[in-house]
Amino acid sequence: MTSLSEDPPSLISEDDRETAVQRLREAYAEGHISHEEMDGRLDQVLTAKTRSELKSALGSLPEEDAGTTSTIAAAGGRIRRRGAWRVPRILKVESAYGSVHLDLSRAVIEHPVVDIELQLGTGSGKITVPRDAIVDAEALHTGWKDTLYKARQPSRPGGPRIRISGTMGFGRLKIRHARR
Known part of the structure; x- marks a missing residue:
C-alpha cells in the first residue's frame, strides 16, 4: 500500500522518449558510446515507463550544451x-x-x-x-x-x-x- 506522502512515479511522454533516442544517437555519432552500448541503452529507452528509468538509460552521457x-x-x-x-x-x-x-x-x-x-x-x-x-x-x-x-x-x-x-x-x- 502506498502512503499519501510518497510521490507516484513520473511517467514519460513520447516526446521525452524521442528526445532520449536523439541523445543516444548523438552520443554514438560523437563516439561517446559503442555500438553495443547504444543498442542496450536504446532498448532501455524504448521500454522505459518512468523518468527515473529514462535517466538510468541516459546516465554517464555528456550533458547537452x-x-x-x-x-x-x-x-x-x-x-x-x-x-x-x-x-x-x-x-x-x-x-x-x-x-x-x-x-x-x-x-x-x-x-x-x-x-x-x-x-x-x-x-x-x-x-x-x-x-x-x-x-x-x-x-x-x-x-x-x-x-x-x-x-x-x-x-x-x-x-x-x-x-x-x-x-x-x-x-x-x-x-x-x-x-x-
Missing part, C-alpha cells in the same frame, strides 16, 4: 549565410515566404554532427555542404516537390554529418556538395 542552438528567422525575403561563418550544433531556419541559401562549404564546422531544422512555408531552399560531408535528409517533409540531392562518396573520411529535418510547404530544397 544548450548554447549550441541558433535560430535564423524571417517572415519574408531572403535568408543567406555564406563565407566563413560559425555553424552551431543545431541550426533552426524559419521563413514564411522567401528563399533560404545556406553555404557551408567554407563555414567553420566544429561539431561532428550538425542538425539543420527547416520550417519553410513558401519559397525555395539551397544548402551547399562541404565536399566530405555526409548528408541525411530523410527527416525532411516536403509538401509540394521532392528534395533534390545526389549522395556522393566522401572524398576523405571524417567529414561532418549534416542532418536536415523539418517541413517545407511550397518550394524545393536543393542540396549539393561543394566542388572544392
